[in-house]
Amino acid sequence: MKVAIKLGLTSFGGPSAHIGYFREEYVQKRKWLDDKLYAEIVALCQFLPGPASSQVGISIGLLRGGLLGGIVSWLGFTMPSVIILLLFAMFVSSTGSFDSGWIQGLKIAAVAVVAHALVGMQKSLAPDRTRISIAMVCAICTFLIPTAIGQIGIIIAAGLFGNFYFKNEVVRTPLKMPLTVGKKTGIISWILLFTLLILLPVFKPFVQSVYYSLFDTYFRVGSIVFGGGHVVLPMLQREVDVSPQIFLAGYGVAQAVPGPLFTIAGFLGQVTAGPMGAFVAVIAMFLPSFLLVIGTLPFWSMIRAKKGIQGALKGVNSAVVGILLAALYDPVFTSTVKNPIDFVIVLITFTLLNVYKWTPFKVVLISALLGVALHII
Template structure:
């Protein structure tokens, strides 16, 4: 029982402190789960990140679910998700009910944006040292970085990671001196769960649109819209914005102004950006709508991850899969650097003061070894004082 309580409390702490979006979350996870608690090692973490980057859905939430599942099985994965997601769900549902029309200024949130700069920089350095150790892997990371920043496409990151994975499949499977040594019991999920999860994912994806179009039930239509959005998003929470806007704004279910206000709030609060769905659902149908939207948009992430994890040890121990994952892992570093520039750097560093404060937070985090929660608190104070 203590193990499950610990999983929940650690993920709840991360859910309260993880500002800055999906890329920053990976930095918080790396610091907490790998460096501090050693729940999994560098290789296991990088492989899990690579898998979740490749799957559709909220990558950082899937990484959190995966870590919880590795630590405590199916129930551990659910507890990890609830702890990480609950704070932002509650905040955004309350925001939808109370503060949508408020004139309150949130300029102090700039301090939290600067925190995300420091956290992501730390993640890039830490993961880069482990995943890009040769000229080849550095080149693969640079290749993904270039494509991610120069080509404007929702699917460019998936395409780029596929290309680096194929390169690794062909050229990198013999270059590693160690094959992936994973404990057989690392992922405590039976293969039966995997088959059921994958089957249910595709079944819902095909049946929900037909069922919702045959009825005028707003709850079914909402569930279908959020489920499809969660199933088709590659590249993290920011990509879900145009999908959700197309589902709800033209139909008049939520105004454009309320939509943008909610999205700004979702970026300002800790936790996954996908909880923007909680705001929309609450705006449309109250608390019940917020709960339904949250379940629907995250359900595909659960089904896909639980569908793959039971076979993960077998996949990783395969020499071809090892090369494939090595190529993707290098590409993930490129994605981290690209996301560090846009949107994190471009939306956070707008003046010399921004750069000075972000650099100070980075120094405190890297060299003075301040914990992440302390950096967040300092960021809040700096935001209040200077903005």
């Protein structure tokens, strides 16, 4: 718990940075696992839907201390961010200051951060002409089919194409993992995941409860969003009943705090239904990650050895880049940049992130201060 809390308080910079923090703490300092096994875990979590960095932490916790270890690892890494966002939502809701200068600055920072994430993800997930082309097609389809179901269909189609196109590439032998969780537990996790996915929407019309509705929405989003926190943006924007201004304010603050971006669920849950709504939203958002990791780890070596799976993963990752590109324009850019001055701040913050390698925390702070200055002027 101590190590996880330390990571939860200091892990700024998004999923890629989190994975670097985890490697330094768990592999280099504590030597709980080696680089090869760590790379396998990272690969698995990038393949699964949900927040990759949180799933890496959960996986390492499972390897180290079983189910309890996974829970403790998640709590330590996630709760600091949840608490900060919860307090922020309470403050903004009570003051009604969604149109203040610093809120606009936070929203503008979100544009730069998403653009920066897009550049980094393109380099790692779509580095060649074929995968860039897949990404562009997926971005176009995202605009043409702007629904949650459409996004799922795009991801599936990209995975099928990747399975076919990359099927002949060489696959290396996977490594074994010292798990205390067996295949039986894994199967139970998969059954529970699909049971909840199917039954929650079925019973929703008969249960008149905002908390049930929240659990259904966030569980579904946490189950099917590939690519981590940035890609959850377009689906949450469509699924959650809050204004773009409120949504992007929370998103901007989520960039400034350590921990996983999926903790924006705490902010949105608080705005929607108070502290209990925040609790329900966070649990529902991350529960699929637990079920997916527990369900997949016992079978990972067998799955990883399949050429088709690795090919599908390349297609899915390319689709993630395309979906993020679409999200950069709508809702991030269209809901935030209203005049040339706003775009000037976008250029400044993007340059600080991409060229000068400033941390998101510093960039978000600068953007908020610029927003305040312009609001006063």
